Amino acid sequence: MGTPGTLTNIFLYPIKSCAALEVNEWPLGPQGLLYDRVWMVVNMNGVCLSQKQEPRLCLICPQVHLDTKNLSVNASGMNPIFVPLDGSSEQYQAEPVHQSKV
Numbered sequence: 001m002g003t004p005g006t007l008t009n010i011f012l013y014p015i016k017s018c019a020a021l022e023v024n025e026w027p028l029g030p031q032g033l034l035y036d037r038v039w040m041v042v043n044m045n046g047v048c049l050s051q052k053q054e055p056r057l058c059l060i061c062p063q064v065h066l067d068t069k070n071l072s073v074n075a076s077g078m079n080p081i082f083v084p085l086d087g088s089s090e091q092y093q094a095e096p097v098h099q100s101k102v
Contacts, residue, residue: 012036014071017050018060027066035064035085039071 011020012033018041027034040048041057051057061074064085073081 012064014039014062014064015060015073016040016048017054017057018062019058021062021064035071039083 008024010023010026010033012023012026012035013020014035014037016037016039029035039062041054041060042048049057059075063072063074065072069085071083071085073083
């Protein structure tokens with residue numbers, strides 16, 4: 001058996017098809033890395049978008065803030081969106097980000 005490897009960095013993707021979040025350590029949840037691939041961007045019909053349809057999804061940079069228990073969604077030229085991690089939908093309201101086809 002070879003020498004055991006050392007894990008130095010972890011890449012997780014809180015939002016499917018968006019930019020990765022690089023961390024040196026991260027907690028585990030019941031299904032793997034906590035908050036990894038938990039959210040997705042959907043179109044007006046509720047269908048999940050991927051970089052195949054929308055290559056610019058990679059420009060969306062999610063950040064999970066464990067200390068404040070929120071997810072911030074950042075993109076150049078836009079105000080950040082904050083989503084609470086506790087799952088309470090009463091604390092935030094969905095708003096349209098754009099009204100034109102991309």
